[in-house]
Amino acid sequence: MIKRRGWLAACLLLLGVFVWIAPCAAYASLDKGTIQQLIDEAKPGDTVTIAPGEYRGAITIDKSVTLVGEPGTVIVNDAAQPAVTITADGVSVSGITVEQRSMEESTAIELVASNTMLSNLDIHTHAFGIRLRKSNRNEIADNSIQWLGEMSGQEVKMSAKRNGIDLYDSHDNVISGNRISSMNDGIYQESSHRNQVIGNRIDHSRYGIHCMYTEGTIVRGNAGNYNVTGAMVMGVTDAIVEDNSFTKQSENVNSQGLLLFDVHTSTIANNRVEGNRIGFYVEQSSKNDIRNNSIERNFVGIQFLESEGNELQANDFIANVINAEATDSPDNRLTANFWDNFSGIDADGNGRSDISYAINPFFQQLTHQTPAFQLFFQSPGMQFLETMMQSDRSSWTVDIEPLMMPAGQQAMAGKHNSYTFWVSLCLLLISTIIIYNTGVKRT
Amino acid sequence: MGFRNPWAYSFMALFIVFSIILLLINARNAVEGYSGVTSAMLNLILYLVPLMSLLLGSFSLTAEKEEGSWRLLSAYPLGTLSFIVGKYAGLTLVLWVIMFVGYGVSGMLGAVFGGGFAISDFVLFIAFSMGLSFLFVAIAMMIGTFARNRWQALTISVSIWFFAVIGWSSLLVAILGMVPYLYVKPALIFLTFLNPAELVRLFVIVKLGGGSILGPEYYDWVHWIGRADGTLWFILICTLWAAVAAGIAYIIWERGRHRE
Numbered sequence: 001m002i003k004r005r006g007w008l009a010a011c012l013l014l015l016g017v018f019v020w021i022a023p024c025a026a027y028a029s030l031d032k033g034t035i036q037q038l039i040d041e042a043k044p045g046d047t048v049t050i051a052p053g054e055y056r057g058a059i060t061i062d063k064s065v066t067l068v069g070e071p072g073t074v075i076v077n078d079a080a081q082p083a084v085t086i087t088a089d090g091v092s093v094s095g096i097t098v099e100q101r102s103m104e105e106s107t108a109i110e111l112v113a114s115n116t117m118l119s120n121l122d123i124h125t126h127a128f129g130i131r132l133r134k135s136n137r138n139e140i141a142d143n144s145i146q147w148l149g150e151m152s153g154q155e156v157k158m159s160a161k162r163n164g165i166d167l168y169d170s171h172d173n174v175i176s177g178n179r180i181s182s183m184n185d186g187i188y189q190e191s192s193h194r195n196q197v198i199g200n201r202i203d204h205s206r207y208g209i210h211c212m213y214t215e216g217t218i219v220r221g222n223a224g225n226y227n228v229t230g231a232m233v234m235g236v237t238d239a240i241v242e243d244n245s246f247t248k249q250s251e252n253v254n255s256q257g258l259l260l261f262d263v264h265t266s267t268i269a270n271n272r273v274e275g276n277r278i279g280f281y282v283e284q285s286s287k288n289d290i291r292n293n294s295i296e297r298n299f300v301g302i303q304f305l306e307s308e309g310n311e312l313q314a315n316d317f318i319a320n321v322i323n324a325e326a327t328d329s330p331d332n333r334l335t336a337n338f339w340d341n342f343s344g345i346d347a348d349g350n351g352r353s354d355i356s357y358a359i360n361p362f363f364q365q366l367t368h369q370t371p372a373f374q375l376f377f378q379s380p381g382m383q384f385l386e387t388m389m390q391s392d393r394s395s396w397t398v399d400i401e402p403l404m405m406p407a408g409q410q411a412m413a414g415k416h417n418s419y420t421f422w423v424s425l426c427l428l429l430i431s432t433i434i435i436y437n438t439g440v441k442r443t
Numbered sequence: 444m445g446f447r448n449p450w451a452y453s454f455m456a457l458f459i460v461f462s463i464i465l466l467l468i469n470a471r472n473a474v475e476g477y478s479g480v481t482s483a484m485l486n487l488i489l490y491l492v493p494l495m496s497l498l499l500g501s502f503s504l505t506a507e508k509e510e511g512s513w514r515l516l517s518a519y520p521l522g523t524l525s526f527i528v529g530k531y532a533g534l535t536l537v538l539w540v541i542m543f544v545g546y547g548v549s550g551m552l553g554a555v556f557g558g559g560f561a562i563s564d565f566v567l568f569i570a571f572s573m574g575l576s577f578l579f580v581a582i583a584m585m586i587g588t589f590a591r592n593r594w595q596a597l598t599i600s601v602s603i604w605f606f607a608v609i610g611w612s613s614l615l616v617a618i619l620g621m622v623p624y625l626y627v628k629p630a631l632i633f634l635t636f637l638n639p640a641e642l643v644r645l646f647v648i649v650k651l652g653g654g655s656i657l658g659p660e661y662y663d664w665v666h667w668i669g670r671a672d673g674t675l676w677f678i679l680i681c682t683l684w685a686a687v688a689a690g691i692a693y694i695i696w697e698r699g700r701h702r703e
Contacts, residue, residue: 076621250652253659277655299656309698321482321656366616367658372628373616374658375635379644380486381612419562427543434540 019125035059035075039067044088050096057083057100064090080104082131085112092117099148100125107131107166108145111138124148128162129183130168132192140165142173147182152164158206158228163188167195185210186227190215197222207232208246211239219244228252230273232259239266249276250299256281257298263288273298279320282307289313294408295320303364304329304397312337312399316406321378325364326397334399338406352401359397362389450502451537453633454495458545461491465568481564481651485644488572494604495541496559496576500534500583501596509592523697531584531689538576542569564651570646578639578681581688588692607640611694628660639684646677 036059038048047066050073057077061067061084063271074097077083082096091113099427100108107128109118116138123129129145132138145164147156149421161287167173167189176198180186186202187209189195194216201223202208209231211217217239221381223246224230230246233239246257257273260266263285271280272294279298280290283305295301301320304310305327312334317323326332336352344353363382367374376382456521465484507513516526546569562569582603590596606614615634619627635641645669648654654665667673 122645250655251661253655254656257653299653320651370619370624370627371658371660372631373612374660375631375641375645375657376481376612376615377648377656378486379612379641380489381609381614383486384609385613385616418554420550420559421554421564423562423565424547424554427550428547431540431543431547 017332025337035067035350039063039065053147057098058085059083060085060087061093062087064088064093067096068094069096071095074099076101077108078102080106081419082107082110084108085110086116087112089114090116092119093121094119095121097122098124100127101148102126105162111135111170114138118142118143125162129164130166131182132165132167134168135170138171138173140173140178142177144179144181145183146180155430158184164205165209166200167192171195174198180205180208183337185232186224188212189214193217196220202227210234211236214239217379219229223247225249226251228254228343229256229259230276231257232261233263233266234259234261236262236266237264238264240263240269242267244267245272245274246276247272247274252277260285267291268293272296278303281305282310286310291315292407294318295323295326300325304332308332311335314403314407318406322363323360324359324397327361327364328361329397330395332397334397336401336403336407337399338403339399342402344402344404346404351404353404354401357402358393360386360389361396362386448503450499451541454499455541455544458491458495458541459548461487462472462545462549463552466553466559469553469556472690479489481524484568487569488568488575489608489640489644491539492542492572492575493579493608494600496534496538496601497583497586497604498537498597499538501586501590501600502593503534504530504584504587505590523700524693526583527689527693527696531580534580534583535577538580539573542572542576544620546572567647567650571643574643574646574681578643578684581685582639584692585688588695607638611638611641630657630665636680639681642680647659650674 001094002437019172021075035050035055038050040059040390042048042065044063044065050067050069052070052072054074054076056082057075058079059075073095075083075397076099078101080102086093086109086404093118094233098108100106100123103126105127107130108123108125108398109121109130111118111130111132113134114136116135118130118138119141119195121143123143123145125145126148130140130143147161147167149156161182161184164183165175165178165187169430170192172194173192174196175187178200180200180202181206184205184206185207187197187200189210190212192214196215196218197220198218199221200209203224203226206228208227208229209219209222209254211219211233213235215237217236219239219241221243222231225247227249229337230249231241231244232291233241241258246359249255249257255277257276257279258271260268260282261283265287268280268290270292270358274294274296276298277296278300279300280293282288282303285307286309288310290310293315293397295315296318298320299322300441301317301323303325307329308331310332312332314336317336318340323341339357342357344357347354465487468483537566546565550559550565583600586599586603590599606656615631619630622630635645648656649665649668657665669678
């Protein structure tokens, strides 16, 4: 046994040595510091092209050069400092794979500069992906960022991970078309204003997009799935969140599609939240315009807590276990939404019901006092109890004129399921045989 | 056996109608996993199946007493245990056949005309109904043992059905309101194990992928049931439940037999 293990170890060692030697042998001239030398020799405005190969970090770009990696260019960094640090304005970096291997609190790419263009980078990191500090008007496009070692099946706690793209005190940046996977927060913005987050895809992270104390943020056309929460927007005014899709955020007990906390005068429109634990979670938020969203197949469609003066219009609530819950949330105006569990009456034929739809807050109040009662979620007994608790109806959140038909297009799934057919046939056969043998035959 | 009893056929007709209603609800919005539609269907099943099991089960036993066939049987060398176990197995089978017919008809219609169930949900619903009837027949055996005649059995059955299915959360919210906060959750879990309707309902919700809606309080439970061996444990608990209920019925019948 011991002999065999020793043999295996020797093999592994040999393999390791080979893997380590191979790139060094192939690109002997391109050893440590070569990229740094090329940058040092270049004049501002030059384009530096890097030949394929594995390079050792860390490098610093302190003049406005364009750095282009040919396919197969890899920068590996084991040191605690960032693999690439950019300190000059007007730099452009593209086509490079960056591996930040150090577990220290650092980042693959550090940006302390403005008007930078980062594109087509493939970042694998044990720390942050791209970090922006006091950096304005940069463009970060079409990069891929993921946690290093996730492929080999190593389980890392979410809290031990760092953010994909992390902005602090950085304004007017455009972050578009990036793909971020298995990080802490996908795109994190703090005290950063007027940034545009457009068309990114984020999965298996904690929060897909996280905004803290930002103004004028635009979040448009992003897709998030299997995150704890698709987008967490907090302490924000005048944001625009539209055309995003947040799906399948349901595995965690704190999962939401879109979480709005302390958000004011913002527009939330044309988003699709599907299959989440809670579609929209709105807390302590006011005067927001929430319209034309499609809220489907969530456990709870929309939940209001201590939120007032929000406008909720032309949203489709379809096949949620509970469409809406609201507590301590007066003066929200709900008009012309579609609620699939409500049958309205439309006498004047304007497509809107003449009777209103009221949301019973009983269950939410009950579980707020005693969370253990959450066990009764949608149990027949609880529905029975809810129908009896009809007092104080005037304080309920009400949709004054709900829509008769969904506002958006609805793809109805008419499934022809052949497995179900065969299973049904078997069931019928079995029961016929039993009934014949025990009932009919003996009489 | 049970299929010479006209009750079985009227329940079968009822269940076919009922399962077609389920199909129509499902066709409105075909969805896989835990959703508003599946939740409504679970609740409909939860209303009908326990009631059916309790009535059919308890009537079958009281009929033996009323019609005197048990006295006749007592004269034969037939053990009370075989009698109880035979009754239990037979009644469960009758109920399962009723459900097979119902689900079979609606499953076929759905598969042919579209808007049918997804196979995973369909199988889960069948399993859910089978589990429910298995457990409620166990309760029916106890009712049939205690009740002297059909009228008593009917009264007890309906009241047990009402408290287990409809009044359950009202009852618990009222009672646990008086219990110190710290004991609410343990008491709730303990009581849930006593009510087969709740036990099976929660198991199915977790299996449909809706576990996280129960909140952080039940994180460990949900994780545990969600695993593959969670199903085995669940079956074990159900079997234990049935064995205890049937055991109690057996002891009381045995006593009655010796008194006569």
